[in-house]
Amino acid sequence: MKKVLVLAETKNGKLRNVSLEVLTVAGKIANGGEINACIFGSDGEKFREELAKFGAQKIYLVENAELNRYTPDGFKQALLKVIEEVQPEVVLTGHTSVGKDLLPRVAVRLNAALISDCIDVEVGEKIIFTRPIYSGKAFQKKEVTNGIVMATIRPNNIEAKENQAAGETFKILAELKDLRTMVKDIVKKTSGKVDLSEAKIIVAGGRGVKSAEGFKPLQELADVLGGAVGASRAACDAGYCDYSLQIGQTGKVVTPDLYIACGISGAIQHLAGMSSSKVIVAINKDPEANIFHIADYGIVGDLFEVVPLLTEEFKKVFAENQVVTG
Amino acid sequence: MKIIVIMKQTFDTEEKIVIENGVIDKENVELIINPYDEYAIEEAVKLKEKHGGDVTVITVGTDEAESALRTALAIGVDHAILVEMEEDAVQLDENGIANVLATVIKEKEFDLILGGNMSVDNGASQVGPRLAEVLNIPHIATITKIEVDGKNVKAERDAEGDVEIIESSLPILVTAQQGLNEPRYPSLPGIMKAKKKPIQKLSMEDLDIEEELLQPLSKIVECYLPKKKPSGRILKGDLSNQVEELVQLLCHEAKVI
Amino acid sequence: MTSLPQTADVVIIGAGLMGCSTAYELAKRGIKNIVVLEKNAIGSGATGQSSGVLRGHYSYPILTRMAVQSLETFKHAKEILGNDVGYQPVGYMFGVDEENIETLKKNVKMQQSNGVNTRIVSKEEVKKEIWPQLDTDQFGAFAFEPEGGYGDPVLTNQAYADAARALGVKIKQYCGVHRVITSEDGSKVVGVETVDGHTVFSSCLIVAAGIGAHHLMKNVGVNVPVKGQRAQLVYISPGTYMGRVPSFGDFKHDQYIKPEVSSGHLLLGNADHANPQYIDPADYDAGNYPRHATEEAIEKAIVKFLSCFPTLVQSKLISSYSAAYEITPDGIPFISSTPIEGIFLCTGFSGHGFKITPSVGKLTADLVLEGKSRQKGIDLAPFRLTRFEENDLLEPEHPYTTTVNRHV
Known part of the structure; x- marks a missing residue:
C-alpha cells in the first residue's frame, strides 16, 4: 500500500489523456493505498469529476493564475508545496514537455531519484519500472533505492481505466515568487514542410520513381501523413531529387516510426540509413527486391498505382476518425 | 559571453545493441557525440561568433570520450574538460552526473550553459534541468531558437509541437532540440588544429565531491532486448484491398499513424 | 520469392559483381538453370564497398586490356544490360x-x-x-x-542481376552456403548444402564468394589464399x-x-x-x-x-x-579451375575488380564452358590458383617504385 501523488496536466482547456493513464498507473502502484491528484491553474476545479472517475480520491488544486501557463519555477514551487502537504511516497506524471521538464528540478530539491519515460510498472515488494533505452533498441528495468519514488510515464502506452473514486477537492495556497522565465506567447503548431531528420513518417523513393516528376505522388502521401520525403542514392544520382534528401551510408541516417520505401530495391548502403525505422513498408514491382527482406509489410506492385491509392485511403480513414473524435 | 556546453558521448546510432550478462556490451562499439549535444555545440559556436567570448565543453566519461572532445574543438569550441571516470567505477545516475557537472561549473564564470535535451542512449532528459536546479539558475528546455541581447534571452521552446516564446535572462541553461540549427562539419584544418589543443583532465579525486552527492538513488535491475520482429508480410489479393489492409495494419497493428 | 531447385546446371556462390556478371554471361550463352546463392543481399560484400573508380591505368598489360574491354559495357550499359550503371x-x-x-x-x-x-x-x-x-x-x-572516371558498383551489380534474371537465372538472397559437397573420393563436386539445410545438386560450381571462398574451399581440402x-x-x-x-x-x-x-x-x-x-x-x-x-x-x-x-x-x-x-598474396585475382572437378574460382579481386567486371564475367564463362579464354589478348594463365606453388607470378611490365603495384 502506497500513497501516490499524480500531477495532472491540461492542454487547450482539456485534461490530457496521459494524466488519466498516469492515474491508472498510480492505482496499480497504490495497490489499495491512497491516490491523490493535483492540478494547477485557475480552472482546475473543472476537471474534478474526470479525475475522480479515473481513481483520484483526493484532488489538490493550486489555483494561482501564474500557473495557467507552464513555467519551471512556478510549477516547481507549486508541486513542492503539494508534496509537503500530501507527503506522498510516490510522485508520478506524464513524460510530456511539462513532466520531463519539471520533475528533474523537483527531484533535486527532494534529493530524489527520478525514473523517466516509463512504459510499464510491476508492483510487488518493490516498484519496478520498465523504460526504453537506445531509442527503443533495448529496455531496462529500474527501481528507486533511496528516498521518494518519482517517475514520468510515456503517453499512449498504458490504457487509462475507469476507477471511480470520491475526488474530494482541497485548495492549496502557494506563494509563487521569482519566476525567472516568462512565456510570452504560444504559437500553435502549423503544418509546414517537415524536416527529413525530424520526421516521424518518411516516404522515400528510389530509382523506380523514374523522374523528378515521379516524386509528386510521394510528396502528396507525405503531406497527408504529416511526413517528409526522402530518397535513395540512385534517385539522387539520377537527378530526380536534391542530394539533401539522400538517405543511406553517405546520406542521412533516419529512424522514423514509419518508413515507406517506394521503388527502392534496398541496396545495403540504403539500408544503413533507414533499417532502424520502427515500421518499414515496401512498395516495389520486383518481388525479389531486397527491401522486402527487411520490410514489415510489403506490396508487390507499381508504385504509381499503389501510392495514390494509399494517399486516398489515408485521407478517407482520417476523415472518418475526425467524425468519431471531433 | 562565457558559454559552457555539457556533452555526452553516446553509441553511434547505427550500432546494434548487444547485452552480455545483463549489461549492454560496450566493447568494439563506435562512439559519437550525442546528436542533441551537437546542436548545442553548434549553437554555442554560433553565439560566440556573434557575441565574442569563448566556449568550454565539458564531458564526464572514460578516456574514450577524448575523441568527442576533439571533434568539438575541431568545430570551434575553445576549451575542453574531461571529468575522467574509471571504466569499472560506480555508475553515476542522473543525480550524480548533475552534481559532478555542477562542481566543475561552480568554479567557472559563465553566462550560458547549453546541452542536448536528451541523450540518445539513456533518453532520460534529466541532467539539464537537474544541473540548472543545483546551480540555482533558470532553464529553458527543447529550444529551437535562441537570441541573446545583453542580459536578455529570448528563446523558442518546442512543447510537443506548439512553440512557446519564452523570455528570461542570463545566466541560464538551455537544452537543444532538433531544428535549432544545422550542425556544421568540422573543417579539415580545424581537425588538425584540434589535435594540438589541450584537454583538461579532472579525476573524481580532483573534484573532491561529497560522497553523498554521488550516491546513486536508483538502480538498474535488468536490461533486455525487444522481442524479435516477426518476419515481414507481403500482402495479397486485389491491389485496392491490399492498400486498405495496409492502412488498417499501420493504424491498428503497428500503431504508427 | 524464388524457391530453391533441387538441381542446377550451374551453381554460383555469391551475388556480388563477379557472381552476377558471370551468371549473366553464362545465361547469354544458353546455359539454363543457373542458381546464384547469396548469403546476404545482392552487392552486400566487397561490391558495396567499392569506390567505383574506372581507369585503364594498369602496369599489367593484361589488366589494361580487361579494363579496356570492360569500359565498353560501362559506356553502353543501357543498351547491353538494359539499365544505367552510374557511369560518370x-x-x-x-x-x-x-x-x-x-x-x-x-x-x-x-x-x-x-x-x-x-x-x-x-x-x-x-x-x-x-x-x-x-x-x-x-x-x-x-x-x-x-x-x-567512376561508375556505381551497386547499380552495376543490380543491372547484371536484373539482366541475368531476365535470362532465367535464379538469384536467391539470404541463402548462405554451409558447405560444398563432393563425391566420396573428393575428386568431383556434387552440389552445395545451404545454411538452412537444403541441398542443390550440380556438377558445376563457381565460387564467387569473395573472402568466403577461403573457408568454403578449405572444407573440401583446397587452400585458396585470400x-x-x-x-x-x-x-x-x-x-x-x-x-x-x-x-x-x-x-x-x-x-x-x-x-x-x-x-x-x-x-x-x-x-x-x-x-x-x-x-x-x-x-x-x-x-x-x-x-x-x-x-x-x-x-x-x-x-x-x-x-x-x-x-x-x-x-x-x-x-x-x-x-x-x-x-590475394600478389593482388591478382583467381579466375581458375581447382583440383576438384567442376569447381571454379572467381574471387580475390584485391580492391580493383570493379573496373574489370564485364571482362571477368566473360572470362569466367569461357573457363567454365571451354576451359580456355576466348577473349583476345586475355589469357587465363595469370589467374590460375597454382601460380604460387609454380612460382610463376604475373609481373608488371613497368613497375612503379611505390607500394601500389599490386593494385595498379
Missing part, C-alpha cells in the same frame, strides 16, 4: 613523383598500344584545364584518360565549388580521390599498402569490423589531401567508412 566519364588522372616519370611514360605508351584513350598531360594543362586547385609542383608528371584487408575511406566536402574534376590516382602520396558529381563531395581512399591491416575471416563474415575509419586514418587522409590542395582550407569532413576487401 569525369576522366581519370594519374600523378607520380619525379622518380617515376619515366615509368609513367612507358606505362602510358603500353596502355595506348592496348587501346586506352590516355596521354601524358603537362602540369600547366592540369593546372589550367583539369584541376586548378591542385598543387602540381610537387608532382613529377601526370597522365589523363578522358573516358575514365584474406581480408581493411580499407578506410573518408568523405569530404571541398568547401567550394570545383566544377567537374576527375578521379585522381595520386601516387605521390599513395592516395586516390573520387569526385561525386551529385554532391560535389570527394571520396579519399588510401592506396598506401605498405602496412596493410588484415582482417580475421571470421570477423569479416560476421560483418564485425568497424564501420568508420579510425581517427588516425582520417588524419592521414587529411594531411595528404591538404598537401595536394593547400588552398582548400574550407574543406570539411563529412563522414568516413571502413571497408574490407578480399586480397
Whole structure:
C-alpha cells in the first residue's frame, strides 16, 4: 500500500489523456493505498469529476493564475508545496514537455531519484519500472533505492481505466515568487514542410520513381501523413531529387516510426540509413527486391498505382476518425 | 559571453545493441557525440561568433570520450574538460552526473550553459534541468531558437509541437532540440588544429565531491532486448484491398499513424 | 520469392559483381538453370564497398586490356544490360613523383598500344584545364584518360542481376552456403548444402564468394589464399565549388580521390599498402569490423589531401567508412579451375575488380564452358590458383617504385 501523488496536466482547456493513464498507473502502484491528484491553474476545479472517475480520491488544486501557463519555477514551487502537504511516497506524471521538464528540478530539491519515460510498472515488494533505452533498441528495468519514488510515464502506452473514486477537492495556497522565465506567447503548431531528420513518417523513393516528376505522388502521401520525403542514392544520382534528401551510408541516417520505401530495391548502403525505422513498408514491382527482406509489410506492385491509392485511403480513414473524435 | 556546453558521448546510432550478462556490451562499439549535444555545440559556436567570448565543453566519461572532445574543438569550441571516470567505477545516475557537472561549473564564470535535451542512449532528459536546479539558475528546455541581447534571452521552446516564446535572462541553461540549427562539419584544418589543443583532465579525486552527492538513488535491475520482429508480410489479393489492409495494419497493428 | 531447385546446371556462390556478371554471361550463352546463392543481399560484400573508380591505368598489360574491354559495357550499359550503371566519364588522372616519370611514360605508351584513350598531360594543362586547385609542383608528371572516371558498383551489380534474371537465372538472397559437397573420393563436386539445410545438386560450381571462398574451399581440402584487408575511406566536402574534376590516382602520396558529381563531395581512399591491416575471416563474415575509419586514418587522409590542395582550407569532413576487401598474396585475382572437378574460382579481386567486371564475367564463362579464354589478348594463365606453388607470378611490365603495384 502506497500513497501516490499524480500531477495532472491540461492542454487547450482539456485534461490530457496521459494524466488519466498516469492515474491508472498510480492505482496499480497504490495497490489499495491512497491516490491523490493535483492540478494547477485557475480552472482546475473543472476537471474534478474526470479525475475522480479515473481513481483520484483526493484532488489538490493550486489555483494561482501564474500557473495557467507552464513555467519551471512556478510549477516547481507549486508541486513542492503539494508534496509537503500530501507527503506522498510516490510522485508520478506524464513524460510530456511539462513532466520531463519539471520533475528533474523537483527531484533535486527532494534529493530524489527520478525514473523517466516509463512504459510499464510491476508492483510487488518493490516498484519496478520498465523504460526504453537506445531509442527503443533495448529496455531496462529500474527501481528507486533511496528516498521518494518519482517517475514520468510515456503517453499512449498504458490504457487509462475507469476507477471511480470520491475526488474530494482541497485548495492549496502557494506563494509563487521569482519566476525567472516568462512565456510570452504560444504559437500553435502549423503544418509546414517537415524536416527529413525530424520526421516521424518518411516516404522515400528510389530509382523506380523514374523522374523528378515521379516524386509528386510521394510528396502528396507525405503531406497527408504529416511526413517528409526522402530518397535513395540512385534517385539522387539520377537527378530526380536534391542530394539533401539522400538517405543511406553517405546520406542521412533516419529512424522514423514509419518508413515507406517506394521503388527502392534496398541496396545495403540504403539500408544503413533507414533499417532502424520502427515500421518499414515496401512498395516495389520486383518481388525479389531486397527491401522486402527487411520490410514489415510489403506490396508487390507499381508504385504509381499503389501510392495514390494509399494517399486516398489515408485521407478517407482520417476523415472518418475526425467524425468519431471531433 | 562565457558559454559552457555539457556533452555526452553516446553509441553511434547505427550500432546494434548487444547485452552480455545483463549489461549492454560496450566493447568494439563506435562512439559519437550525442546528436542533441551537437546542436548545442553548434549553437554555442554560433553565439560566440556573434557575441565574442569563448566556449568550454565539458564531458564526464572514460578516456574514450577524448575523441568527442576533439571533434568539438575541431568545430570551434575553445576549451575542453574531461571529468575522467574509471571504466569499472560506480555508475553515476542522473543525480550524480548533475552534481559532478555542477562542481566543475561552480568554479567557472559563465553566462550560458547549453546541452542536448536528451541523450540518445539513456533518453532520460534529466541532467539539464537537474544541473540548472543545483546551480540555482533558470532553464529553458527543447529550444529551437535562441537570441541573446545583453542580459536578455529570448528563446523558442518546442512543447510537443506548439512553440512557446519564452523570455528570461542570463545566466541560464538551455537544452537543444532538433531544428535549432544545422550542425556544421568540422573543417579539415580545424581537425588538425584540434589535435594540438589541450584537454583538461579532472579525476573524481580532483573534484573532491561529497560522497553523498554521488550516491546513486536508483538502480538498474535488468536490461533486455525487444522481442524479435516477426518476419515481414507481403500482402495479397486485389491491389485496392491490399492498400486498405495496409492502412488498417499501420493504424491498428503497428500503431504508427 | 524464388524457391530453391533441387538441381542446377550451374551453381554460383555469391551475388556480388563477379557472381552476377558471370551468371549473366553464362545465361547469354544458353546455359539454363543457373542458381546464384547469396548469403546476404545482392552487392552486400566487397561490391558495396567499392569506390567505383574506372581507369585503364594498369602496369599489367593484361589488366589494361580487361579494363579496356570492360569500359565498353560501362559506356553502353543501357543498351547491353538494359539499365544505367552510374557511369560518370569525369576522366581519370594519374600523378607520380619525379622518380617515376619515366615509368609513367612507358606505362602510358603500353596502355595506348592496348587501346586506352590516355596521354601524358603537362602540369600547366592540369593546372589550367583539369584541376586548378591542385598543387602540381610537387608532382613529377601526370597522365589523363578522358573516358575514365567512376561508375556505381551497386547499380552495376543490380543491372547484371536484373539482366541475368531476365535470362532465367535464379538469384536467391539470404541463402548462405554451409558447405560444398563432393563425391566420396573428393575428386568431383556434387552440389552445395545451404545454411538452412537444403541441398542443390550440380556438377558445376563457381565460387564467387569473395573472402568466403577461403573457408568454403578449405572444407573440401583446397587452400585458396585470400584474406581480408581493411580499407578506410573518408568523405569530404571541398568547401567550394570545383566544377567537374576527375578521379585522381595520386601516387605521390599513395592516395586516390573520387569526385561525386551529385554532391560535389570527394571520396579519399588510401592506396598506401605498405602496412596493410588484415582482417580475421571470421570477423569479416560476421560483418564485425568497424564501420568508420579510425581517427588516425582520417588524419592521414587529411594531411595528404591538404598537401595536394593547400588552398582548400574550407574543406570539411563529412563522414568516413571502413571497408574490407578480399586480397590475394600478389593482388591478382583467381579466375581458375581447382583440383576438384567442376569447381571454379572467381574471387580475390584485391580492391580493383570493379573496373574489370564485364571482362571477368566473360572470362569466367569461357573457363567454365571451354576451359580456355576466348577473349583476345586475355589469357587465363595469370589467374590460375597454382601460380604460387609454380612460382610463376604475373609481373608488371613497368613497375612503379611505390607500394601500389599490386593494385595498379
